[in-house]
Amino acid sequence: MQGASQIRLTVNRRTHVLTVGHAAADVDPADTLAHTLRHVLGLTGTKVSCDRGACGMCTVLLDGRAVLSCTLLTVECDGCSVVTVEGLVDPQTGALHPLQQSFVDHTAFQCGFCTPGILMSAKALLDENPVPTLAEVQEALAGNHCRCITHYHVLEAVQDAAGRIREAAPAGAVGTTEPSAGDAAPPVAPGTAGKTG
């Protein structure tokens, strides 16, 4: 059975139907999600550094989970929803996400190359755990490396952002709808939604 000739990929709430093939505008079966995001969809906010799954620069959210887009085949993301750093701003107002604003306010970057990946790992953490301890923030960011040593500022920025998100949310709205972490929440496998465009 040949793979689907088209795949459907939702990126930052916008659905793209992409043709699988070897032409210039196509998604090649060997293309990684990072490649497709940057070179087909023009979303260059996602960075590629080691390109081997070790550094965390290319972190995006795939169906809500932080994953490494350099180590995922785009054709295996058929039917999935992706959020990149470009998807963090408020689509109505264009305002920065509280995490982004907090990073600005804490100067939580130097060269900034690792920042998009750190933001996405932090977003995945706060979506699941709105009140993380320092140790939980450290653990969530353990797969994101920064050679400028901005870690101390990043940890402050993430914890501050968590507070800002809680303050901005209506009372009781944060932390009550998170999915169960037990067996009742089955793993979401990319592409098992089975859409074939």
Place this chain on the structure above:
Amino acid sequence: MRPFRHVRARTVEEACALLVEPGARARANAGGTDLLGALKDGIYPEPPDVVVDLKSIPGLDAIEAEDAELRVGALARLADIARSESVRTRWPIFAQAAQAVASPQIRNMATLGGNLCQEVRCWYFRYPAGLGGSIDCLRKGGPRCPAVKGDTRYHAIFEGRGCFAVCPSDTAVALAALDAAAVIEGPGGRRELPVQDLYTPLGTVLEPGEILTAVRVPPPDDGSQSVFLKFTVREPIDFAVVSVAASITLQEGACTDARLVLGAVGPRPYRALEAEARLIGAPVDDQAAAEAAEEAVAGAKPLRGNAYKVPLIRSLVGRAILAAVEG
């Protein structure tokens, strides 16, 4: 990566058939965190022209904990194993070992089957084609193992034969200590074997067309306590330099059963049988733990660059035994 045809399998039978399709060199892909790195580095002398996605097979990612056993599908994500309430409660070293792997992002992608069947990390085996050509070592069908006369700091000190790469899987070590079985399906049907017997000095026992589909873990013995310890150079991302899984059963103060399994010291999880025997039948105290730790390294045959693993094992085994009995 070299171009390949990509197929999303819908059933185990279809995947098995695709892997042995005449005229095609096919490789199975699950989480992709191991295969894509290997393909990008061009380490295979005969790279695949077909990649078979297993993630599209429904139902192979289930974590089912019942009284009689725990059954985990090969496509279960390490992150889901690590945070499964029932795994954490009843088989804690399995959850700890899953949590000890790599980074949060990789655990969100990597599967149990992939963690068990991943390629070794030996730097000769993994040497990238883009840096002067990949190395045709014994494991790839080449004439010899370059590690023997090379840098062996991360290589085997037990059971190496021809190839001295170590099994890099953390979950295999915990599963071996839990007496787990690997379920394999293929053209010849279905078979099961102990997890540690998945490995040979040159690879796995999987025949062409065979896929690891699940792991079955028996319930823990009453009164058993277990610990998983992993020594790494840094904390996140790193593979184990040495790891230990200890499961010890105490009844009325005496040890009635013990399983001590070492990781990253040989081509498969290494059971320290003499050390286990030293513990059984007596109370577990500092003296017993120290003697068992000495037994654990008795058969070690270090290469010229990795004798440092011997004292590491001694320390980790002693610590694991005492931590297990102290709960």
